[in-house]
Amino acid sequence: MSANVLILSGYGLNCEEETLHAFEYAGLKGRIRHINDLIENPKELEEVQILAVPGGFSYGDDTGSGNAFAQKMKLALWEPVRRFVERDTLTIGICNGCQIVANLGLIPGIDKKYGERLVAVTYNMTARYQCRWIDLSVNENSRSPWLSGGRKMHIPVAHGEGRFMMDESTLVALRKCNQVAISYIRPDGSAAGGEFPFNPNGSQADIAGVTDESGRVLALMPHPERGMFTWQRDDYHELKDRAAREGRELPEESDGILVFRNAARYFEG
Amino acid sequence: MAYRIEVLGHEEDGRALRIRNALGGDAGVRVVDVYTSEHKAAAGSTFKSALANPVVQKVDALPQDFDWALEIGFLPGVTDNTGHTAEELLRLSVNDHEGGSTACYSARLYLITGKVTREDIAALAGDLSNRLIQRATIKSRDEFVRDGGMGAVVPKVMLDNKGLVADAVELEINDQELETLGKQGIKNEDGSRRGPLGLSLLYLQAIRDYFRSEGRNPKDIEIETLAQTWSEHCKHTIFASPIDEVKDGLYRHYIKRATMEIREKRGDGDICVSVFSDNAGGIIFDEEYLICDKVETHNSPSALDPFGGAITGIVGVNRDCMGFGLGAKPVINRYGFCFADPRQNPGYFRDPKGTDPMLSPAKIMNGVVAGVESGGNCSGIPTPQGFVYFDDRFAGKPLVFVGTIGLIPRTINGQPSHVKKARPGDKIVMAGGRVGRDGIHGATFSSVALDEGSPATAVQIGDPITQKKMSDALIKEIREKGWYTAITDNGAGGLSSSVGEMAGQSGGFHVELERVPLKYPGMAPWEIWISESQERMTLAVPPEHTEALIAHLARRGVEATVIGTYTDSGRANVSWHGETIMDLSMDFLHDGIPETPLVTTFTRGGTAEAKLADKADYGPDLLAMTARLNICSKEFIATQYDHEVQAGSVLKPLQGPGRVYAETSITKPVLKSPKGVILSQALFPRYSDIDTAAMAAAGLDMAVRNIIAAGGDIKHTALLDNFCWCSSDEPERLGQLKRAVETIYTLAVQYETPFISGKDSMFNDFKGYDSAGKAIKVSAPPTLLISSIGVIDDVKKSVSMAPKAAGDLVYLLGATKDELGGSEYYDHLGHLGSNVPETDGHQNLRLYKLLGRATRDRLIASAYAVGLGGLGVALAKKAIAGRTGLDITLPSSGLSKAAMLFSESTGRVVVTVAPQNRKEFERNFKGYEQCHMIGSVSFSENLLIRDVLSVKTADLEEAYKAPLRGY
Known part of the structure; x- marks a missing residue:
């Protein structure tokens, strides 16, 4: 069975089209839904298996990135969303979507208690927007279906507020269940250790992405949909040149595709 | 409470x-x-x-x-x-x-x-x-x-209700009083004035004569409307007026004619679809899509409020794109800034007593950079391409260029998408933000020099999210439904301009002004009519669709209101609670502007050439050049501007492992298509100190050459012109202008690169006082920005600037001449000189065709167009980008070492070529005299130019990145 994806839009979300393209390229069927249309017809969530909250600038980041959109969802759409994540479904929040999902309390969802805000995604240490390509390592013990088989990823970040912050106790709990799913690393594979630009925002423990306990909900600041193809990479011209000299074809696909293909596989069984 | x-x-x-x-x-x-x-x-x-x-x-x-x-x-x-x-x-x-x-x-x-x-x-x-x-x-x-704390401040607008009617204006006054009216505005009851109309005596006399023939005095709103519609900002009177022997004006005679001639010559190969007639210019992208492009300036507002000026600039030009044809989707933003040195502050004042200081260059720069950041990032439009240029004469007014590229299907519902027409009977619908007092007199104000009287109400802050909601609803959902027949944006002049322009298609309009939704009560009708409140589009909607359109927008959180009807009455008619307050003939509104013939003079500038003895070591010079503001890295901007959103970025603003800031980008606007949009821009303001012809030609050549170097096709390249001039009421400045325009006509026709859109800003002057209270005038150097847009058939054929492998050969393509006049090197030494680079379009075109072929045959490993700082800086940037060494021997030329290194002769490209491609590469250039093998990419860590200099690449990188690192 091929799953259906619902990608949210509206109020300044802006990555819905490329996110749809990524899911479709991975073989899934998708639709973009304005949040107001979904509020009008929340039953639509029962017809889909994957919910994606894409990147963007909902409400211009006013009152804290992702906050206002999350409050709107909480006040107008909470029960249908809670029922959705409690089913055997997949949810992903990318960048602004990550901030929304965190403010909504879909992560970390410790003990399946969705709705509690325990993780903040806040102002970069540089207090500057950062658009740059970074290296990530995927927690090999993560149980997230989104990340099966993932080890390292080279994809971009683009955000002004991407710094994960939480109480030590929350971090301990997250680590216990391998919910810290993705971390910033240096190109050589060692930990970023909080150092800019490898960790582009000063995120606690180099955290780039967090899942709920089940791993079915993934919230990450980097953009896998912008790192699907080799031609999107920052080192594309170097890779292309090397491949030409070595007389081989440069692969079309790059690291970010893993996430979307995993989503497709999850529902293939 | x-x-x-x-x-x-x-x-x-x-x-x-x-x-x-x-x-x-x-x-x-x-x-x-x-x-x-x-x-x-x-x-x-x-x-x-x-x-x-x-x-x-x-x-x-x-x-x-x-x-x-x-x-x-x-x-x-x-x-x-x-x-x-x-x-x-x-x-x-x-x-x-x-x-x-x-x-x-x-x-x-x-x-x-x-x-x-x-x-x-x-x-x-x-x-x-x-x-x-x-x-x-x-x-x-x-x-x-x-x-007990800071106290709760509620900054509510409280306007009194005075002036809520349209006042009559007495025009039967003497010439002196008419002049005062034009300069300071309509008189209020208390004797104060409403702010500049920017209408000359000649214009006011024409207006007075018109109202004599109508047999009445005008209302304030009518005068304000004419001031907006006839402003330099909207009518481009300087480009339209007869000038010397050129009776049809600079625009028609040179710019428009260049495009017409190129299109005719191209025939079936014509790439233009919609030029000069719409909010942006449109060319073919592929079988399915058009791309449109527009570059705006927002100089005056940015001088007063850098953040507000810049953000309204970028979201404003986004609307130009949304207002192209039936509405194009904004897919790429670009920017270009001209500032004074942010490390200094000249300390100018607007008033002689020194109580009203100008903002410092650093504050202007930081605010402008942040404004475009906020506007572009919040709107989800990638901003991959731009530049920053520094000259202390931009301390009075910075130049803030902002551009947007849009994508639109070639046909919508079976009709050509670039054609639109408001029809009589269509309703006038205003959508988006509400109207407030922001930006009153913006259009007239940007058409005059900045001085003490500059109004603070000209300042506005953009709201990109309101606009994003409107853009998504209109372009992604409503456009294909066929609910509107025409659309345009509200920019300078607000409703008076947008409704007035669209009504030109139907032949008239009637607006019921009290229907316009306001941010707060208490606005006079003339203010509502000309307010430049942001985030608004005006649409022509057939009556049967208004309800559906308004309801759909409401579901997207966007307000839309019917404010009137397009007619064929031939009249521009506005009523206020049932009373007619404006009733002008459309002909007079649009064509009543009197012609002002212009005369020009021209004197070439410059000083004697510097006498430079050859130095033994040019290493320190190259390091100093690499650290110059116009050459050093602007990485702090590139990383703040999201260039990856929409996922189409191919050639990025920071290139190679050494992350060199590049001024050319490639972006895929359609992810499923192999094609990409190549963008570049160039300007050379300092050359104007010697000759504006050289200035204009160098900019056009560089904008085109950058496209060729990155793998673009000169046959699929178009241009946009933005003139930012100064003191355009002086014959000498007009002479410089005419010379620049003549030059780009010739060069564009030679290259067959048509102009598709343009904009001008003719009074970039600041009149004020220095810290001693002495009157000063700071004029921006006459500046022409040429922006280029091209389509590359397959982004796999794109070429970046960074060398790729040690052992590759380095070639200099194009002739280096003794042309240090106006160069960065001379400026570094405190000279101006005389030998400003002259552009040989014929020779350059030969090279571009040959290089284009080599690129399509994938013979080029890297390419960089030589610009400011000449060959020396080009080699330094290539070494930094590749984090590699270079081993270079300068070709024998008869030039001094300094000239060979730093001359800014146009038409040159440095490329690297893999050894296995050498034969084919040299065969490609057989018969072309100016293909010079000058060395190789080396295994060392130095940029070595034999007998000239040897500098560690890491030191060059530090010099390149240090100057603006802290911003």
Whole structure:
């Protein structure tokens, strides 16, 4: 069975089209839904298996990135969303979507208690927007279906507020269940250790992405949909040149595709 | 009563860290987000918890251990986006809207500890705020305790209801009084004036004569409308007027004619679809799509409020794209800034007493950079391409160029998408933001020099999210439904311009002005009509579709209102609560402007060439050149501007492992297509000190050459022109202008690269006072920005600037001449010189065709077009980009070493070629005299130019990156 994806839009979300393209390229069927249309017809969530909250600038980041959109969802759409994540479904929040999902309390969802805000995604240490390509390592013990088989990823970040912050106790709990799913690393594979630009925002423990306990909900600041193809990479011209000299074809696909293909596989069984 | 909610950020808040660094020492800073509202629900816990993230923020729990409190909030009527969002949350958290207005206002409070004085805090307030739009309140800890806090400030607009009718204006006055009317505006009852109309005596006489023939005096709104419609900003009178022997004016005779001639010559190969007639120019992208491009300037507003000016610039040009044809989707933004050195402050004032200071170059730069960041990033449009140029003559007015590329299907519902026409009977619908007093007189103000009388109401702040909601609804959902017949944006002149222009298609209009939704009551009709409040589009909607259109927009959180009807009456008619307050003939409105013949003179500038003895080592010179503001890295901008959103970025603003800031980009606007859009831009203002012809040609050549170097096709390349001139009422300045325009006509026709759109800003002058109270005039050098846009068939054939492998051969293509005049090197030495680079279009075109073929055959490993700083800087940038060494031997030329290194002769490209491609590469260039093998990419860590210099690449990289690193 091929799953259906619902990608949210509206109020300044802006990555819905490329996110749809990524899911479709991975073989899934998708639709973009304005949040107001979904509020009008929340039953639509029962017809889909994957919910994606894409990147963007909902409400211009006013009152804290992702906050206002999350409050709107909480006040107008909470029960249908809670029922959705409690089913055997997949949810992903990318960048602004990550901030929304965190403010909504879909992560970390410790003990399946969705709705509690325990993780903040806040102002970069540089207090500057950062658009740059970074290296990530995927927690090999993560149980997230989104990340099966993932080890390292080279994809971009683009955000002004991407710094994960939480109480030590929350971090301990997250680590216990391998919910810290993705971390910033240096190109050589060692930990970023909080150092800019490898960790582009000063995120606690180099955290780039967090899942709920089940791993079915993934919230990450980097953009896998912008790192699907080799031609999107920052080192594309170097890779292309090397491949030409070595007389081989440069692969079309790059690291970010893993996430979307995993989503497709999850529902293939 | 007013409720105040204080949301305290955590100790390590990134925003606090920056301010701590700015204050220096051991100062501590806490940031508090403040919200005020008069609605009682604002005191409730639902609203408070919606505003604060409990993980990192606390509500109403200010720490007590601070020494100073600094609060910055908006003045009444200034767009407060955060306040608007808070209001939405407030509305969501109350079930019914009892308790009056739900309006919310935002402010930011900084609590500061440490050994800092009130003066330090005042200086910080100056850095963080702009007194034209913001208030700053400073309290010591004692004052804070004594007053019981900062106090709840509700910056509500309170206008009295005076002047809510259209006033008659007496035009039967003498010429002197007419001149005063033009310069200072219509007189109020109390004798004060309403602000500049920018109408000359000649224009006012024509207006007086018109109203004589109508047998009445005009109303204020009619005069204001004519002032907007006839402004230099809207009518481009200088480009339209007869000038010397050129009776049809510079625009028709040169720019438009160049495009017509090229299109004719191309025949079936013509790439143009819609040129000069719409909000942007459109060319073919592929079988399915058109791309359109527009570059605007927002210089005057940015001089007063850099952030507001820049953000309204970028979101404004986005609307030009949304207003192209039936509405194009914005897919790429670009920018170009000209500033004075941000490390200095000339300390100019607007008034002789020195009480009204101009903003410092650093403040202007920071604000402008931040404005485009906010506008572009919030709108989800990638900003991959731009440049920054520095010259101290931009201290009076910076140049702020902003551009947007749009994508639109070639046909919509079976009709060509670029064709639109408002029909008689169609309703006039205004969609988007509401109208306030912002931006009154923007169009007339940008057409005059900046001085003490410059109005603060010309300042506006954009609201990109309101616009994004409107853009998504119109372009992605409504456009294909066929609910509107025409669309245009509200920019300069507001409704008076947008409705007036669209009504040109139908033949007239009737607007019921009281229907226009307002931000606050108390606006006079003329203000509503010409307000430049942002985020608005005007549409022509057949009556049967108005209800559906308005309802659909409402579901997307966008307000839209029917404000009138397009007619074929031949009249521009506006009523106010049933009374006619404007009734002009459309012919007079659009064509009544009197012709003003212009005369010009021209004198070539420049000084004697410098006599330079050859040095033994040019290493220190090259390091100093690499660190010059016009050459060094602007990485801090590139990383702040999201160039990856929409996922189509191929050739990025930072290239190679050494991350060199490049001025050419490639982006795929359609992810499923192999094609890409190549963009570049160039300008050479300093060359104007010698000859504006050289200035103009160099810019056009560089904009085209950058496209060729990156793998573009000259046959699929088009141009945009933005003239930013100064003192355009002086014959000498007009002579410089004419020369520049003649030159680009010739060169564009030679290259067969058509102009598709343009804009001019003719008075980039600042009249004020220095710190001693002496009157000064600072004029920007005559500047032509040429922006290029091309389509590359397959992005796999794109070429970046970074060398790829040691052992590759380095070639210099094109002739180097003794042309240091106006160069960065001469400026570094304090010379101007005379030998400014002359552009040989014929020779250049030969090279571009050959290089294009080599690129398509994939023979080029890297390419970089030689620009400011000449060959020496080009080699330095290539070494830095590739983090590699180069081993170079300069070709024998008869030139001095300095000229060979730093001459800025146009038409040159440095390429690297893999050894296995050498034969084929050289065969490709057989018969072309100016293909010079000058060395190789080396295994060393040095840029070695034999007998000239040897510098470590790492040292060059440090010199290149250090100057603007801290910004």
